[in-house]
Amino acid sequence: MRFLITGGAGFLGTALSNRLASLGHHVTVLDDCSAGDPAHLLPDVQFNKGSVSDKTLLWTLLQDIDCVFHLAARISVPESILFPSGYNHVNVTGTVTLMEAVRDTGVKRIVLASSGAIYGDQTENPYQETFSVKPRSPYAVSKLAAEHYVRTIGYQNGVQAVCLRIFNAYGPGQRIPPSHPPIIPSYLKQALTNSSIIIHGSGKQTRDYIYVDDVVNAMVTAATADGVDQEVINIGSGVETSVLELVRLVRQVTGRKPEEIYNPHKSEGTSRMCADISEAYEKLNFLPMVPLETGLRLTMEKDPLLKQFQS
């Protein structure tokens, strides 16, 4: 098959592009390199630097494409609170522009990397796709708007649309920006460098951590599965893990004893969060294969930056 992957030089995009290329598919990537780096893409992957807002470029790249994976986005919740219009521009207007080009070029299916952040704080756990959503940040709003645009423009134009609400993905290759880094690579780095781990709030808040290979499995299946048009599907591990438990596992896999610093003034965010993955099993035959402890070990062993800190 012929795939276009927007954001294909990012953390999830690189893993997806390389998997599809290894399976013998023709893979084209579009990424503006604002956060991604094409250095880790396999040579078979055709890389193009550019924006999802460039409709002329999209028209060219979308010729003869069977399926688009739309991953290009700005992804930081705290940053989105500071720059909502920038997030709206890339995550919403960028998605609408892409959908116009998809409509014009006869693409058959689009798979959107949506987010579990859309749910906000729910009273019941695990989160089901039928829950009414309560987005709590411009990032979450932008992903929800992207879902609606992908499904609506897809429906009107005979393009099959699948939205995967990914929970907290982690694994090798995830960037560690200096401000607001994702928790797993950041905690691993802090432990391996004998630095302190900062725990926001009580540490009792829970999240659903899913290893990158499991996310990629779900995405690859979503490209060809029957009966998924217009579906919104949670992709998580189905396991709820507190920050305190995560810290315990990080200590165990690294063999280090980082100092724990509690910051009670910083909001711990949503109190409980776990994906109900029964829909994913039913529609995509999806079963997560990598438990958190194994995933943490794999991340430590395979991540180019974290590898340097082990000796």
Ligand SMILES: NC(=O)c1ccc[n+]([C@@H]2O[C@H](COP(=O)([O-])OP(=O)(O)OC[C@H]3O[C@@H](n4cnc5c(N)ncnc54)[C@H](O)[C@@H]3O)[C@@H](O)[C@H]2O)c1
């Ligand atoms: N990683 C997670 O835990 C997670 C969870 C839920 C949803 N998602 C979604 O999955 C997707 C990929 O996330 P990721 O963690 O790999 O993030 P990432 O930042 O590593 O990847 C996003 C990529 O999009 C590119 N990009 C940004 N703006 C662009 C534009 N205008 N045109 C072209 N490319 C652009 C960036 O350069 C980057 O390579 C995002 O849409 C994100 O919202 C990720």
